[in-house]
Amino acid sequence: MNGDFDAIVAGSGITGGWAAKELTERGLKVLLIERGPMLEHRTDYKTEFTPPWELPYRGFTDPKVLATSKRIQKDARMNEWTKDMFVDDDVDIYETPAESNFRWLRGYHLGGRSVMWGRHSYRMSPLNFQANGLDGHGVPWPVGYDEIAPWYDRVEEYIGVNGRADKIPTLPDGKYQPSMGLNALEQRLADLIASHYPDRFLVPGRTANLTQPIGDRATCRFRDQCARGCSFGAYFSTQSSTLPAARATGRLTLATDTIVDSIDYDPVAKRATGVRLINAKTGARSTARAKIIFLCTGSINSVSVLLRSASAATPGGLGNSSGLLGRYIMDHAFGGLILTAAPGLEDRMYLGRKPNGIIVPRFVNVANQETDFLRGYSFQGWAGRDNWTRGAQEAGIGVPFKMKLRQPGSWMIGFGPSVENIPRKENAVTINFDRKDKYGLPLTRIDVRWTDNEHKAARHAVAQAKSMLGLLGGHVFTVGEELAPPGTSIHEMGGAPMGADPGNSVTNAHNQLHDAPNVFVTDGAFMNSTGDRNPSLTYMAFTVRAAAYAVDLLRQGRL
Numbered sequence: 001m002n003g004d005f006d007a008i009v010a011g012s013g014i015t016g017g018w019a020a021k022e023l024t025e026r027g028l029k030v031l032l033i034e035r036g037p038m039l040e041h042r043t044d045y046k047t048e049f050t051p052p053w054e055l056p057y058r059g060f061t062d063p064k065v066l067a068t069s070k071r072i073q074k075d076a077r078m079n080e081w082t083k084d085m086f087v088d089d090d091v092d093i094y095e096t097p098a099e100s101n102f103r104w105l106r107g108y109h110l111g112g113r114s115v116m117w118g119r120h121s122y123r124m125s126p127l128n129f130q131a132n133g134l135d136g137h138g139v140p141w142p143v144g145y146d147e148i149a150p151w152y153d154r155v156e157e158y159i160g161v162n163g164r165a166d167k168i169p170t171l172p173d174g175k176y177q178p179s180m181g182l183n184a185l186e187q188r189l190a191d192l193i194a195s196h197y198p199d200r201f202l203v204p205g206r207t208a209n210l211t212q213p214i215g216d217r218a219t220c221r222f223r224d225q226c227a228r229g230c231s232f233g234a235y236f237s238t239q240s241s242t243l244p245a246a247r248a249t250g251r252l253t254l255a256t257d258t259i260v261d262s263i264d265y266d267p268v269a270k271r272a273t274g275v276r277l278i279n280a281k282t283g284a285r286s287t288a289r290a291k292i293i294f295l296c297t298g299s300i301n302s303v304s305v306l307l308r309s310a311s312a313a314t315p316g317g318l319g320n321s322s323g324l325l326g327r328y329i330m331d332h333a334f335g336g337l338i339l340t341a342a343p344g345l346e347d348r349m350y351l352g353r354k355p356n357g358i359i360v361p362r363f364v365n366v367a368n369q370e371t372d373f374l375r376g377y378s379f380q381g382w383a384g385r386d387n388w389t390r391g392a393q394e395a396g397i398g399v400p401f402k403m404k405l406r407q408p409g410s411w412m413i414g415f416g417p418s419v420e421n422i423p424r425k426e427n428a429v430t431i432n433f434d435r436k437d438k439y440g441l442p443l444t445r446i447d448v449r450w451t452d453n454e455h456k457a458a459r460h461a462v463a464q465a466k467s468m469l470g471l472l473g474g475h476v477f478t479v480g481e482e483l484a485p486p487g488t489s490i491h492e493m494g495g496a497p498m499g500a501d502p503g504n505s506v507t508n509a510h511n512q513l514h515d516a517p518n519v520f521v522t523d524g525a526f527m528n529s530t531g532d533r534n535p536s537l538t539y540m541a542f543t544v545r546a547a548a549y550a551v552d553l554l555r556q557g558r559l
Contacts, residue, residue: 005031005253006554008275008290010260010305013112014536015523015543016296017238017246018155022547023294024249028554031288032252035259035280035297036108039115041239045229047081055080075488076105076116082227085109085116093437095445102446103487104300110256111238112298113490116227119207119235119355120380120534121161123152123172127366128531131420135374138328138423139497139528142509145172151541159236159540160214162356163206171203171361171533177211179204180220180356184348185383185411185472192471193360200363200468205356205380208236217241222352235355257281259439260305263293265516267313271559272519278439292518292550292559296543299524300329300429303495304444306513306521307431317431319496319506319513319521326429328494329446330530333419333454335483338465341474342383342411349385349408357382360415360468362532364460373456375420378532379465383413415469417461418489420532422453427486429495448486458483491535493524511546518559520546 006028009019020032038044052059061070061080070078073086085107096102107113126145133140149172156175163176182190182204190202209220210233217233217240226235233240246252257280264273264287274289295302303326309318317325360379364371386409396404427448435443462478469476486492499505502514507526513519522543524535553559 005029005288005290007031007292007294007550008033008288009294009296010275011112011295011297011301011523012110012238012243013296013298013523014114014117014238015539016294017111017114017242018540018543019294019296019522019547020246020252021242022544023551024246024251026547026551027251028551029251030246030253031290032246032254033258033260033275033277033288034110034112034254034256036110036112036256038256039110039229039239041229041233041244042231045231046084048225048228048231050081072103073105075103075484076490078227081225082116085227091438093443095432095435095443097447100447100449101485102448103485104446104492105487105490106298111243114237115229115239117536118534119209119226120357121156121159121206121208121537122533123174124148124531124533124538125170125172127170128529131375132423132529137374139324139499139505141528142498142500142505148538148541148545151545152537154544155537155540159208159241160210160212160217161206161208161537162211164204166201166203168201168203168361170363170366174206176206180207180209180211180354182358183350183354183383184345185342185413186358188342188345189383189413189468189472193468196471197363197468200360202358202360205359207356209355210234220355222354224353224355226355259441260297261285261441262305262309263318263516263519265309265311265314265318267311270516272318272516278441280439283439291554292520294543294547294550295519295521295525296523299493299495299527300444300446302521302523302525303329303429304431306496307429308442314515319515319519321515322503322505324425324497324504325506326495327425327427328423328497328528329427329429329448329492330421330423330494330527331448331486332489332491332530332532333421333450333458333483333486334417334489335458336462336465336481337414337416337479338462338469338476339412339414339479340469340472340476342413342472343474345411353384371456371460373453373460374422375457376532377417377419377457377461379415379417379461381413381415383411386410386412413469413472415465417458417465418532419454419457419461421530422451423494423529424451427494446487450483450486454483491524491530493527493530493535496521496525497528498526499528510549511542520550522546
């Protein structure tokens with residue numbers, strides 16, 4: 001790896017895989033770096049087909065593990081099948097003050113969290129791109145929806161997103177495969193909401209699960225076990241989609257178990273020259289050089305790399321001339337799972353376990369400011385019938401009890417709010433150079449705190465969810481009234497805000513560092529606001545756009 005490359009891509013997750021694909025297909029010789037071990041498609045999904053009775057804890061995980069090495073990662077809704085996909089909390093340590101309690105949920109292996117992600121794929125709306133400029137919170141976006149829309153098109157068609165054209169102003173439509181649709185209870189609630197609330201809609205979730213094959217990727221088997229890895233390639237991941245495309249060019253070099261320590265910078269040329277690397281197994285250090293660098297290691301890791309890249313020329317870290325590097329860290333706030341049983345559909349059932357769920361897009365503070373909090377929220381949810389696992393909470397024994405559990409149980413439906421996080425400069429990532437981890441890296445410190453705005457929005461969301469679910473006629477109740485700690489949504493973003501003014505931003509409209517234009521930051525670190533929805537599709541669209549721009553600049557001799 002001491003040889004030269006046209007491009008280095010740090011991180012092999014959702015955006016790193018895309019960057020590697022786009023750059024190699026455009027003719028560049030690319031080094032793709034992953035800090036974790038190899039995880040080959042199909043052959044390395046060790047628990048994909050393992051039934052619960054073959055696991056020591058029947059899928060629920062050893063309680064001792066949940067209290068120790070996975071005490072933080074358990075908040076990622078991991079289980080015994082997926083626990084090894086997540087980091088060891090005693091090894092990959094970080095700092096967070098008690099007042100923040102930030103939950104940094106990660107997976108270090110080839111493909112990163114593209115293997116375990118929730119697959120929900122939504123476009124940011126024009127309102128989302130305008131919000132910072134309208135209410136003055138955060139750095140104004142230097143681009144708008146219309147500029148990004150063609151890149152959304154391209155990503156959706158390539159990864160395969162199932163969905164419907166619902167014509168909802170706050171939820172732009174895209175290029176979709178046939179939707180997985182709604183089950184009987186979901187459709188009943190959708191009809192009730194439409195009849196009672198003309199400004200609200202319940203629609204099928206839009207997820208990167210195939211309903212039509214793409215190449216050798218087969219359609220979804222409706223197992224809803226995606227996070228274990230999918231040998232069918234039925235959901236989008238680096239392994240199933242972008243990595244095979246990059247490998248097929250013959251221009252990709254892949255380095256796993258390799259940690260990016262920092263970036264070398266030439267202050268005369270005002271360009272990065274390469275990256276400093278640590279072998280995760282041996283501790284050996286090396287350097288790789290390239291004309292351009294794409295940082296795709298995940299928002300907090302990418303910001304940490306830039307902050308660690310301090311030198312005499314860049315004492316506050318690479319890209320920090322504005323003083324905003326590491327600032328405006330965000331996540332979606334959620335709190336309260338609102339549930340109800342739904343009588344009257346006992347004669348209805350469904351086939352399989354569809355992995356797309358339902359959503360209610362944003363409906364508050366759209367045309368006007370209607371509430372005592374800024375911006376808004378949306379809901380994601382699910383509906384289904386209790387299965388045999390309900391026996392753990394029900395009284396019974398013997399054959400009659402077992403026979404009862406063979407029949408479907410009650411219909412249940414639940415909503416979880418996703419609340420937009422107002423950008424705040426005080427929410428920050430910094431580096432504690434006085435403490436180091438096992439690899440010799442100084443510790444990342446994460447301090448993100450909810451404000452009264454998020455709490456007000458969450459309370460409003462819970463009340464509205466209860467109102468909508470109450471239309472079904474069952475008892476509505478809430479599990480967990482308080483907001484979950486920051487990080488729990490696993491949508492951490494920000495830290496390298498995008499802007500037209502180098503004095504008030506870290507990256508420009510094409511994801512380049514103002515201070516080192518051959519460094520592109522295309523994971524969530526560039527995000528200026530969260531919107532109220534899953535951000536991965538937006539990360540991918542900006543990555544493809546930035547890769548095309550980078551290659552054009554190289555060919556023009558401007559990098």
